[in-house]
Amino acid sequence: MVKKLIPPQATIRRLSIYLRYLNGLDVDGVKVISSHDLARRLALNPAQVRKDLAYFGEFGKRGVGYSVKKLRDHIVKILGLQKMRKVAIIGAGGRLGTALALYTGFERRNFKVCALFDKDPAIIGNEVEGIGNILSIETLPQMVKEKGIEILILTIPAAAVKEVYDLVMLSGVKAVLNFAPFKMLSTEDVDVHNVDLTTELESLSYRLSLRESGIAPLEQPLSPEAE
Amino acid sequence: MVKKLIPPQATIRRLSIYLRYLNGLDVDGVKVISSHDLARRLALNPAQVRKDLAYFGEFGKRGVGYSVKKLRDHIVKILGLQKMRKVAIIGAGGRLGTALALYTGFERRNFKVCALFDKDPAIIGNEVEGIGNILSIETLPQMVKEKGIEILILTIPAAAVKEVYDLVMLSGVKAVLNFAPFKMLSTEDVDVHNVDLTTELESLSYRLSLRESGIAPLEQPLSPEAE
DNA sequence: TTAACAATGAGCATTATATCACAAAGTTTT
């Protein structure tokens, strides 16, 4: 590898997908995989797989492919997943908040939900097994500092975003994953990532309409971010 | 407008975002909005907003901007949201399935959750308020036909995907929104859209790592699909 | 009614992303 280019965001998302698939292969005892096989399973172009990886180094062996274990470890390092990331959820009283708080999949990937916040006094203080008591959002900045929370997951109603916006942005947290149906903007200090479940459904609806009007059935694979 | 181009997938996702913002404006009594203001609020380029809309027609008025109500109605039509879309959830017993089943935001956007499925006999038959009893996934093809279900939301564990895959793909449903951490591929008949919550967190983790290593702080806005 | 202003729509330029195609490197077969 000669020149260092900055990888597209889409590449990062695919790395995460590769990682998950590699974990599965490893469990199944597969030792080596080629870009071709990887690409086929994930409906991608083999060259794209290789290029995605080549942004970060030369991990493969010509004539052979990629060592599943080694590649997995490299991707873990690239994505910064060796060290546990501390996460907190705001809107812990809601259904989505609860679902995410109790989802065990995050921990398996080295994200630790270590605090829950809500603004509803009726549930503040309630204990959630394995995490702790639900805290008042007023205490957010303090807890971020105390516990070393890096990422905040927002699962609050759209209307509540305005209320907590300043609190969140000034809390000292470095990244936000926002599920509220209200687009939050990133700033110099805080990297915001918006996920909108309704948008996902509406994209599908658009494609259904296309088919109904008979214009274009599934002419292209779905976009990266969504996979 | 002269030539008809097919709009990028990213455009469709943005239309959904525009739509939500326009709804908010309408509630606030705003009558007209310019591409400039729309873009500023959503951290986009004004030209991009105009281009997104221009794929579908000329909705604006020069010197004025876009009528909030009219533009909203146009986008509703473009996305195929005039008619109610029937949705079912598989994995209704899980936390995410429950959260989505009871989320009222979908209905507000014209998606009706009209059936819930699970494979666990212990909960099949349980009633969920406003929707009905949890059904066995064995009955999926039959219910899809009976109820006219168009979209399936999968909130099952990764391991369960293989089990239900054929059932889902042959059920007669037209689109799938898959939350299971296992990438499902689209086919000729079924449009699959994968959403992976872990990938969202891992993208953030990558960006945190970048900052830690001091290489590049927030050099670019986050990807479309994710906003 | 004319001049100054505002904002769209669209062609063009630029940038970003994905794919092709092949030399280089490694493996297997004969």
Place this chain on the structure above:
DNA sequence: AAAACTTTGTGATATAATGCTCATTGTTAA
């Protein structure tokens, strides 16, 4: 140990998405 095959890594190319610019159209003020 040579020939036939496999698969990577990468420069070149193609495609797609984004952003710039400005003529055109419409509005408002004088």
